[in-house]
Amino acid sequence: MILFILISILLISLFIFLQIIIYRSLVKKAIKKYIEPQLNEKGYAFIEYKWPGFLSSGDFNDLEVTLVTNKYGNSSNDCYADIYYQAERNTKKVTAKIESTFLSIKKVSYSSEL
Secondary structure, eight states, rough: OHHHHHHHHHHHHHHHHHHHHHHHHHHHIIIIIHHHHHHTTTEEEEEEEEEOTTTTTSSSSOOOEEEOOOOTSSSEEEEEEEEEEEEEEEEEEEEEEEETTTTEEEEEEEESOO
């Protein structure tokens, strides 16, 4: 019985660790491919990103579950990141919603205009 509990704790810890790695890689990929180019196009400079919190959608007011299955059976996952950027000597924040299927990014949208 104790062995079962230890294996369960280990598997849950491994699952959480993998989720953190996937989140970080998705956000870094979104920043590199989508967010930084759009900020540079407008003359802004990317500073950093922060995780908005567990089960939080940041400045989006989404109360829905973020794991969705479409009609073809592919699962879609939304993750959020608070993006801080420099705009005319002011530091501003916007929440980015990253829609992804496993490790590929489908769309990046923002809580407000950049």
